[in-house]
Amino acid sequence: MTSIHLANLGKTFGSFTALRNMNLEIADGEFVALLGPSGCGKSTTMNMISGMIEPSEGEILFGERDMRGVPMSRRGVGFVFQNYAIFTHMTVYENLAYGLCATGVGKAERERRVNDMAEFLHLTALLKKPAAGLSVNILQRLAIGRSAIMEPAIFLLDEPLSNVDAAFRAVMRTELKHLQREFRQTMVYVTHDQLEAMTMADRIAVMDHGKLLQVGTPIDVYNNPSNVFVAGFLGSPGMNLIKGRSVASGEAMCIDLGEAGLSAPLPGALFRGLPEGKAVVYGFRPEHCELTDDDGLRLPVNFVERIGARTILHMGQGGHSIKGVFDNRVPVRQGDIVTLAIDPSNIRLFDADTGAAIVETH
Numbered sequence: 295m296t297s298i299h300l301a302n303l304g305k306t307f308g309s310f311t312a313l314r315n316m317n318l319e320i321a322d323g324e325f326v327a328l329l330g331p332s333g334c335g336k337s338t339t340m341n342m343i344s345g346m347i348e349p350s351e352g353e354i355l356f357g358e359r360d361m362r363g364v365p366m367s368r369r370g371v372g373f374v375f376q377n378y379a380i381f382t383h384m385t386v387y388e389n390l391a392y393g394l395c396a397t398g399v400g401k402a403e404r405e406r407r408v409n410d411m412a413e414f415l416h417l418t419a420l421l422k423k424p425a426a427g428l429s430v431n432i433l434q435r436l437a438i439g440r441s442a443i444m445e446p447a448i449f450l451l452d453e454p455l456s457n458v459d460a461a462f463r464a465v466m467r468t469e470l471k472h473l474q475r476e477f478r479q480t481m482v483y484v485t486h487d488q489l490e491a492m493t494m495a496d497r498i499a500v501m502d503h504g505k506l507l508q509v510g511t512p513i514d515v516y517n518n519p520s521n522v523f524v525a526g527f528l529g530s531p532g533m534n535l536i537k538g539r540s541v542a543s544g545e546a547m548c549i550d551l552g553e554a555g556l557s558a559p560l561p562g563a564l565f566r567g568l569p570e571g572k573a574v575v576y577g578f579r580p581e582h583c584e585l586t587d588d589d590g591l592r593l594p595v596n597f598v599e600r601i602g603a604r605t606i607l608h609m610g611q612g613g614h615s616i617k618g619v620f621d622n623r624v625p626v627r628q629g630d631i632v633t634l635a636i637d638p639s640n641i642r643l644f645d646a647d648t649g650a651a652i653v654e655t656h
């Protein structure tokens with residue numbers, strides 16, 4: 295097992311900066327997901343960890359060891375890409391055994407490891423089959439097995455499930471997590487799919503535009519996003535984010551949500567230090583509101599989206615788009631006017647200028 299330390303890591307391609315000042319500590323045996331939209335710098339970061347490309351600035355340490363100038367073949371990393379790298383002229387067995395043969399692992403040991411890995415990944419019945427005839431799903435499972443069998447101290451996976459079908463992806467999420475627990479490897483997993491990151495990773499590193507925005511456990515990043523981008527990116531649908539301005543309301547403070555004449559209460563003790571007139575973004579997750587007959591945000595329902603167990607109400611006026619998640623029995627139709635009560639403990643505020651979370655003061 296090996297820890298990874300990225301210090302002030304940066305990468306430029308000509309005049310374009312793909313990654314800036316990335317600092318991240320990944321502990322021995324930890325599973326960290328690099329999560330972010332296309333082009334945010336995830337693969338660039340991964341390729342520098344693997345040794346495929348050199349950083350323009352900063353350092354990469356494995357344990358205490360500086361990786362500068364160390365070629366990929368000497369870094370002890372396993373790498374699985376989106377597009378499986380499988381020898382199609384070989385059988386499943388030969389593919390799994392390939393790396394072990396190349397590094398001189400003896401026949402008995404090789405057979406034991408191939409059989410163990412095949413069983414682990416449900417490939418035993420296919421061992422004698424030529425890889426050429428296998429489905430994309432199975433080929434990707436084989437690619438993961440072929441890399442994992444080498445028991446690399448560091449296992450890097452770059453969007454390994456993006457080409458497999460949805461049902462198989464769900465199965466593989468469980469298997470990959472299981473694999474990592476079994477081998478206790480340090481795993482770095484690149485994905486733009488928040489479900490993969492949320493379900494598998496010990497910690498998630500959220501990136502955007504070549505910057506690391508937040509690192510934390512899935513639940514912490516979800517519950518306490520450090521800025522507006524993370525709040526909107528995580529969650530399906532993402533957090534409701536409404537621009538407004540703080541105004542005094544008797545003893546307390548509320549947020550004037552602008553053009554639509556909406557006003558949202560801020561619970562008493564929360565955000566005590568907020569100055570009046572501050573431009574903010576008022577956030578709450580779609581699952582943190584309910585319909586009420588009392589006071590709340592009065593909103594027209596523009597669309598009712600029924601998705602099996604859940605119903606998503608799309609509400610709002612005057613440019614506001616607010617989503618609420620309810621169970622599938624919610625008796626609401628398009629065109630109704632509803633009143634929304636927001637769970638006060640789950641209201642989040644962000645600075646409208648910087649996007650940074652405004653943290654509660656007590």
Ligand SMILES: Nc1ncnc2c1ncn2[C@@H]1O[C@H](COP(=O)(O)OP(=O)(O)OP(=O)(O)O)[C@@H](O)[C@H]1O
Pocket residue numbers: 307310311312330331332333334335336337338339486
């Ligand atoms: N060799 C290169 N030369 C020039 N620009 C590059 C090169 N490699 C990556 N980039 C650019 O750097 C940015 C980050 O790319 P990167 O592949 O790291 O993104 P990503 O987050 O992994 O997204 P994706 O999932 O789409 O690959 C992109 O704008 C990309 O076009």
